[in-house]
Amino acid sequence: MNPVRSVVSAFFFFVIACTAVPASAQIDFSGEWAPRFWEDQPERVPGPELGDYLGIPISEAARQRADTWDASIQTLPEWQCRPHSADYIWRGPSNLRISKEVDPVSREITAFHAEWLRSVDRAIYLDGRPHPPADALHTWAGFSTAKWDGDMLTVTVTHLKEGYLRRNGLPRSDKATLIEHWIRNGDILTVMTIVTDPVYLTEPFVRTTDYELDLRQQVPPYPCGVVQEVDRKKGEIPSFLPGTNPYTTEFATRHKLPVDATRGGADTMYPDFLAKGRTQPIVPPTAPAAATSPPGIQTLPVRGNVYMLLGAGGNITVSVGRDGVLMVDAGRAQMTDQVLAAIRQLQGDLDLRDRPLGSGAETRSSVASRNTEPPAKPIRYIVDTSADPDHAGGNEKIRAAGRTFTGGNVAGNIADAGEGAAILAHENVLQRLLEPEAGEQKAPTDAQPTDTYYTDSMKLSHFFNGEGIQLIHQPSAHTEGDSLVWFRGSDIIAAGDIYSTVSYPVIDVKHGGTINGVIDGLNRILDLSVAEFRTEGGTLVIPGHGRLSDSADVAYYRDMVTIIRDRVQAMIEKGMTLDQVKAARPTSDYEPRYGASSGSWTTDMFVEAVYTTLGGGKKPAAAPAPARGRK
Amino acid sequence: MLLLSASIAAQGRQGGAPPTARAAAPIDLTGTWVSVVTEDWRWRMRTPPKGDYASVPLNDAGTKMADTWDPAKGTAAGEQCRGYGAAAIMRVPGRIRISWDNDTTLKIETEAGTQTRLLNFVAPAQRGEPSWQGTSIANWQFAGGGRRGGGTSRGGSLRIITTNMRAGYLRKNGVPYSANARLTEYINRTTEANGDAWLVVTTMVEDPQNLTTRFVTSSHFKKVPDGSAWSPTSCSAS
Numbered sequence: 117m118n119p120v121r122s123v124v125s126a127f128f129f130f131v132i133a134c135t136a137v138p139a140s141a142q143i144d145f146s147g148e149w150a151p152r153f154w155e156d157q158p159e160r161v162p163g164p165e166l167g168d169y170l171g172i173p174i175s176e177a178a179r180q181r182a183d184t185w186d187a188s189i190q191t192l193p194e195w196q197c198r199p200h201s202a203d204y205i206w207r208g209p210s211n212l213r214i215s216k217e218v219d220p221v222s223r224e225i226t227a228f229h230a231e232w233l234r235s236v237d238r239a240i241y242l243d244g245r246p247h248p249p250a251d252a253l254h255t256w257a258g259f260s261t262a263k264w265d266g267d268m269l270t271v272t273v274t275h276l277k278e279g280y281l282r283r284n285g286l287p288r289s290d291k292a293t294l295i296e297h298w299i300r301n302g303d304i305l306t307v308m309t310i311v312t313d314p315v316y317l318t319e320p321f322v323r324t325t326d327y328e329l330d331l332r333q334q335v336p337p338y339p340c341g342v343v344q345e346v347d348r349k350k351g352e353i354p355s356f357l358p359g360t361n362p363y364t365t366e367f368a369t370r371h372k373l374p375v376d377a378t379r380g381g382a383d384t385m386y387p388d389f390l391a392k393g394r395t396q397p398i399v400p401p402t403a404p405a406a407a408t409s410p411p412g413i414q415t416l417p418v419r420g421n422v423y424m425l426l427g428a429g430g431n432i433t434v435s436v437g438r439d440g441v442l443m444v445d446a447g448r449a450q451m452t453d454q455v456l457a458a459i460r461q462l463q464g465d466l467d468l469r470d471r472p473l474g475s476g477a478e479t480r481s482s483v484a485s486r487n488t489e490p491p492a493k494p495i496r497y498i499v500d501t502s503a504d505p506d507h508a509g510g511n512e513k514i515r516a517a518g519r520t521f522t523g524g525n526v527a528g529n530i531a532d533a534g535e536g537a538a539i540l541a542h543e544n545v546l547q548r549l550l551e552p553e554a555g556e557q558k559a560p561t562d563a564q565p566t567d568t569y570y571t572d573s574m575k576l577s578h579f580f581n582g583e584g585i586q587l588i589h590q591p592s593a594h595t596e597g598d599s600l601v602w603f604r605g606s607d608i609i610a611a612g613d614i615y616s617t618v619s620y621p622v623i624d625v626k627h628g629g630t631i632n633g634v635i636d637g638l639n640r641i642l643d644l645s646v647a648e649f650r651t652e653g654g655t656l657v658i659p660g661h662g663r664l665s666d667s668a669d670v671a672y673y674r675d676m677v678t679i680i681r682d683r684v685q686a687m688i689e690k691g692m693t694l695d696q697v698k699a700a701r702p703t704s705d706y707e708p709r710y711g712a713s714s715g716s717w718t719t720d721m722f723v724e725a726v727y728t729t730l731g732g733g734k735k736p737a738a739a740p741a742p743a744r745g746r747k
Numbered sequence: 748m749l750l751l752s753a754s755i756a757a758q759g760r761q762g763g764a765p766p767t768a769r770a771a772a773p774i775d776l777t778g779t780w781v782s783v784v785t786e787d788w789r790w791r792m793r794t795p796p797k798g799d800y801a802s803v804p805l806n807d808a809g810t811k812m813a814d815t816w817d818p819a820k821g822t823a824a825g826e827q828c829r830g831y832g833a834a835a836i837m838r839v840p841g842r843i844r845i846s847w848d849n850d851t852t853l854k855i856e857t858e859a860g861t862q863t864r865l866l867n868f869v870a871p872a873q874r875g876e877p878s879w880q881g882t883s884i885a886n887w888q889f890a891g892g893g894r895r896g897g898g899t900s901r902g903g904s905l906r907i908i909t910t911n912m913r914a915g916y917l918r919k920n921g922v923p924y925s926a927n928a929r930l931t932e933y934i935n936r937t938t939e940a941n942g943d944a945w946l947v948v949t950t951m952v953e954d955p956q957n958l959t960t961r962f963v964t965s966s967h968f969k970k971v972p973d974g975s976a977w978s979p980t981s982c983s984a985s
Contacts, residue, residue, distance in 0.1 A: 142891070154963050155786045157802035170788040266773070266890030266902025268935060295940075299947060301904070301933040306949045306965045310939065320939075323785050324947055324965035371789055372796070385783050387840035387858075388976075390792060 143267045143300045145228055148335070149212040149327035161209045164284040167367040169380025172281055177401035178316035179379060180705035183364050184679070185285025188346065188354035194642060194671035197340035199235045199650045201279030202258045203294045203311045206325045210234065213335045219243075228262070228269075234338045236650050240271050247274050251416055251426055251663035254290050255652055271296040277652070278672050281311070281321060286380075289315035289709055290617075290669070303329035314404070315708045318396070319382045340650065351639050353678040357686050358702070401704050403711030403719060407618070413451070413458040416664060418656055420606045421581055423462055428455050429506030430660050433610040435603065436462045437581030440493035441518070444601045444610040444658075445501055446510030455510060456517055463492035494519040497580070499587060500541035500565060501612025501660065502595050503548040503627075511539055512563035520566075536562065542589050543568035544597030548627060579605075588644075590614060590637040594621065594660075596628025598637065602644060609641055610658045615670060617662025620703070620710045621677060622717050623725035630729035631681050638674040642667055676706055681726060688732040697732065698723050767850035768868035773889055773903030774936045776853065779977065780946055780968035781842045787964075791840055794818075794830075794919040794985050803922050809957030816921025818985035828982035831860030832879040832915030834930045834952045837966050839919075842977060853885060853905075861979040866907055874911050877926055881912035888933070905934040917952065917962065919985070928954035944970035 153160055159168070166187070169179060189195060200208045210233035217227040217239075226243040238257035247259050258276040262269050273294035281288045292313035299306045305327040312320050348354075368378040376394065377384055383394045414426040418433070425432040428447025432455060435442040441463065447455050495518030500508045518537025546568045549559035574587045583605025590598045594613040601610040613622050614637035623629040645655035645667035657665045683702040692700070703711060703719055711719040727733065765771075784791055787802065797816050805813060821829060831839060841859035848854040848865060855864040866885035874882045889903040909930040917924055931951040938944050946968040951961050 152963055154802050154804065155965075171785045171792075265937075267888075267904075268890075268902065268937070270937075297935070297937050297947065299904070299933070299935050299949070301906075301949055304949060304951065304963055306933075306935075306947060308937065308945070308947050308965075308967065320941075320943070321785065322783055322945065322967055322969075324949075324967050326949065326963045326965050328961075328963070373789060373793075377788075377792075384788070384792075385785055387782060387784065387792075387842070 142264050146214050146216040148330050148333035150330035164282050165367040167364040171385050172380045173319040173382035174380045177705045177708050181287050182285035184356045186354035191345035193342045196342045197651045199256050201256050211335045253664045269298040291315050353675050355679045401707040403713045413454045422606045433658050435581045439581045440496040442497040444499045445507040446514045449509035452510040452513040495537045498539045500545050501599050503545040539565045540567045541565040542597040543570045592630045592633035593637040594629050595624045607655045613660035615659045620722040625725050631726045684726045694727050769847050769850045776845045779844050779971050779974040782840050784840050800922045804959045806959045812923045813921045821984035827984040828879050830916040830919035833881050833909045834924045835917050837948045858979045860982040877911050877913045881909045883907050883909040907932040923957045924954045925956040
């Protein structure tokens with residue numbers, strides 16, 4: 117080799133070596149990591165004991181919920197294939213694989229992906245993308261973004277489904293957020309998790325967990341199939357009635373621990389606890405302050421051409437496409453201008469020029485029209501899930517903005533029938549709007565359903581925007597006229613007020629609502645739903661109020677409503693009066709999540725509706741008189 | 748040449764004397780911190796029963812030794828501080844106070860057992876007799892592999908190697924480590940959006956005499972506003 121060229125080459129190599137270090141030469145976390153159970157092995161591998169709440173800053177609501185938790189709930193079909201959530205899974209007994217996603221141009225790491233034995237793919241984005249809107253779907257893994265803090269990776273996780281703080285019934289709510297700090301020291305990965313939960317924690321819950329690099333590790337597949345594990349009556353949810361769980365002090369007795377310590381709480385985390393005892397009083401659970409929603413209409417894409425509009429009163433589901441617009445519910449009357457503007461925006465965003473593959477015809481060239489935008493297709497259907505003003509209040513004005521296509525081999529002038537969109541509903545909705553209760557206003561003619569059904573269900577007689585749409589009547593649930601609306605192609609269910617993520621179910625007793633009807637409705641939603649993977653995703657459920665959900669969210673809600681129903685039922689069987697039931701606070705452990713002490717649907721109103729529709733307060737029927745037949 | 752270049756960069760100066768450990772600190776560990784016991788509660792917050800060595804990778808010899816634990820004998824022999832040695836002390840609940848003893852020595856004082864650890868950034872000339880806290884050599888681990896751009900720190904952590912310890916207990920119920928044990932620790936600091944500051948201490952104990960493998964734990968401490976609650980306690984064998 118030419119010696120001069122050799123020296124020059126060496127110099128350039130040196131310069132490149134010195135300068136080619138990326139601006140952010142951070143630690144690489146990718147690899148196979150084996151969990152090491154040098155902390156809390158008995159809790160993490162065999163599993164925690166019942167009644168062990170040591171060292172967790174739980175709220176009283178969490179304590180009460182865990183005390184009534186029955187491990188048998190995990191045999192329910194909706195529970196069987198659930199993975200651990202992002203915050204707990206670090207502590208679970210499972211191998212970990214971290215892989216990295218690299219941008220092919222910049223070669224920067226744009227994401228890490230973490231997967232455990234029984235987990236979903238958890239992406240941690242480093243590309244600066246924002247978190248989704250608050251009402252987007254929550255998942256087991258949540259939504260994670262990260263930034264570097266020196267060599268430490270700090271991860272922010274939102275959009276978590278409900279999970280658990282410990283696998284013995286201590287709940288962590290879907291309002292929680294998680295911060296993680298990933299730290300690598302040689303072949304040891306230490307992850308600090310900080311969970312903040314306004315519902316079930318009084319202070320952030322912090323843990324640090326260690327993994328060791330294991331070059332020979334393989335994370336095996338973990339398929340999971342749901343089976344019938346236990347024969348039980350449909351709709352039965354295992355749970356202990358408050359005060360009846362005999363196992364809550366077993367842990368303390370077995371390990372000779374002070375019972376007060378095993379009850380957990382923030383005090384128990386600190387070294388002074390054993391010397392000084394509790395310094396923070398146990399505060400009974402209370403309803404949160406009323407949440408305020410952002411003003412205006414928020415549009416959330418759900419799947420395909422189906423969207424969710426929030427902020428109009430009740431949630432509105434919108435299908436937008438070549439056939440026009442179908443809305444499930446119309447929101448409040450005073451919000452219709454904003455709703456229509458949001459729909460116009462969706463219509464405008466829809467590209468109607470490009471015909472879908474397979475729909476072209478030799479006789480209809482599209483060449484000439486390529487530079488023009490066809491007009492938006494009209495609003496053709498409004499489906500009312502109930503007659504409530506926050507769902508059907510916008511009927512009149514939105515109907516007027518729409519159009520019904522009529523015609524056929526008929527005689528006479530049928531032009532009038534084409535004025536405005538069609539309004540579909542169960543006939544009890546029409547009945548209620550036509551014959552309102554005292555104090556209610558009769559709905560104008562144009563706000564009334566134009567097409568009703570009285571059977572179990574009703575299907576649109578043809579595909580709309582590429583899919584079948586079915587209305588399913590759920591009797592005596594939120595009201596007597598509730599419909600679930602199932603988009604069978606998109607696999608989306610608009611649940612109306614049978615399901616809410618922001619309150620206990622509203623049971624309109626005056627209009628035929630009952631607690632058992634609501635529970636049947638929730639179970640119907642679950643029967644219709646198919647999860648995509650690990651009991652999340654798949655069928656999506658749009659609640660009457662609150663955030664986008666899937667069957668796992670509905671299952672949690674169904675469990676909650678059923679458990680409260682069972683508690684009230686047991687109190688009724690004991691002969692308790694409504695006031696006594698209210699004083700016993702059968703909703704206590706769910707209060708910080710769903711309760712309200714003011715507003716249109718308070719906890720007291722809910723308990724009263726449950727009590728009343730279960731037959732509470734009625735005198736037992738008198739024994740039938742002896743028959744007076746002839747001898 | 749590359750190594751030399753990196754080394755110079757790591758010191759953060761171009762020419763002149765390298766900064767002292769105190770001046771070069773990429774993170775501030777000083778202050779009073781309280782351990783937050785959310786893990787291993789029943790093995791840390793009280794002396795666990797004899798024979799309860801769950802989670803510790805003890806070998807047969809270590810198990811046998813743990814089974815001979817007798818706190819009364821320990822007290823009679825003046826060995827009450829066996830559970831407060833360097834390999835265990837960061838896991839014992841209590842407050843710790845971290846300060847600079849001088850420009851090259853970081854000091855950790857503990858409430859539990861009233862212990863003092865000296866973390867030397869310059870190796871002492873003589874190791875001295877084995878002690879509960881042993882001899883600790885510390886060095887900063889600068890983020891980015893030691894490269895520091897523009898003279899500003901991008902964070903980092905502290906690594907501590909401790910040897911020359913007296914044999915002690917990983918847990919107060921006699922779970923042993925030997926005088927030959929080697930302790931490696933990393934201390935990281937985080938600052939949260941709510942203002943909380945935390946230390947994460949990763950502790951690795953190597954002791955083939957008693958352990959089948961490295962014993963790794965991580966402990967976390969929350970910064971407290973001041974030392975007003977500081978309340979040292981003496982060692983106790985039980």
